[in-house]
Amino acid sequence: MSKLTITTEGHRYIVVRRRFAAPPEALYRAHTDPELIQQWLLGPEGWTMPVCINEARPGGKIRYEWAHETRGSFYLTGEFLELEPPSRIVHIERMHLPDPTPDNRVETRFEPDGTGTLMTMRMTLPDEKTRAAMLATNMERGMEVSYARLEGMI
Amino acid sequence: MRRAILARLAMGEVTVLELAEPFEMTQPAISQHLKVLEDAGLIVSRIDGTKRPRRLAKDGIEAMDQWLGMLRQAMEKNYDRLDDVLTGMERKKKRGQKR
Numbered sequence: 001m002s003k004l005t006i007t008t009e010g011h012r013y014i015v016v017r018r019r020f021a022a023p024p025e026a027l028y029r030a031h032t033d034p035e036l037i038q039q040w041l042l043g044p045e046g047w048t049m050p051v052c053i054n055e056a057r058p059g060g061k062i063r064y065e066w067a068h069e070t071r072g073s074f075y076l077t078g079e080f081l082e083l084e085p086p087s088r089i090v091h092i093e094r095m096h097l098p099d100p101t102p103d104n105r106v107e108t109r110f111e112p113d114g115t116g117t118l119m120t121m122r123m124t125l126p127d128e129k130t131r132a133a134m135l136a137t138n139m140e141r142g143m144e145v146s147y148a149r150l151e152g153m154i
Numbered sequence: 155m156r157r158a159i160l161a162r163l164a165m166g167e168v169t170v171l172e173l174a175e176p177f178e179m180t181q182p183a184i185s186q187h188l189k190v191l192e193d194a195g196l197i198v199s200r201i202d203g204t205k206r207p208r209r210l211a212k213d214g215i216e217a218m219d220q221w222l223g224m225l226r227q228a229m230e231k232n233y234d235r236l237d238d239v240l241t242g243m244e245r246k247k248k249r250g251q252k253r
Contacts, residue, residue: 020242128195
């Protein structure tokens with residue numbers, strides 16, 4: 001069974017849960033240190049993140065740019081709203097496909113769970129138009145691009 | 155509440171009035187729920203004189219399933235990678251402590 005659970009809360013929110021073996025401090029760092037983010041927030045094989053700006057303070061900016069040798073590139077921008085290290089991060093983000101998607105407010109929590117961490121991420125469900133755009137992109141250019149784009153939502 | 159509305163719609167097309175009665179809600183309250191469901195692409199309406207009966211949007215529900223499936227695969231891949239990053243961080247920390 002997968003360690004990841006995704007549930008919808010009403011028709012406006014998605015809640016993602018996953019357990020990790022590391023403590024909350026390590027999870028918090030892996031979500032706020034650009035050098036670490038560039039190692040995992042990449043989507044499918046072949047994608048890199050040449051630009052990673054993550055100013056982890058209230059009002060701080062987020063900018064992730066992904067690139068693929070043959071599939072082009074796209075980016076995400078955002079702003080931090082609240083940070084409570086090592087347990088909580090609230091930020092707003094939008095993808096540029098290249099038109100910006102509606103703002104997505106994301107709340108990420110890291111709670112101690114035995115010797116590890118339970119991560120709970122609550123985010124806004126994209127509206128139908130945005131989802132349709134993602135699925136359409138997926139059909140035109142192959143699953144990989146959409147996977148990577150969806151990753152940007154996290 | 156919206157789940158109950160969807161369950162009712164699964165049985166066939168209904169108007170706001172027909173929904174308001176069994177759920178003991180005002181028409182504006184029902185309309186508000188219907189708007190959310192419509193924006194999500196889960197239901198559709200048609201115009202029939204002064205009425206706007208609603209029904210389930212089968213395509214919308216399938217597209218939602220497909221979209222959630224893509225989201226899951228994308229996240230699983232990232233978090234498996236994050237597991238490795240976290241292991242690497244722990245190893246580095248231990249090495250640092252030994253020095």
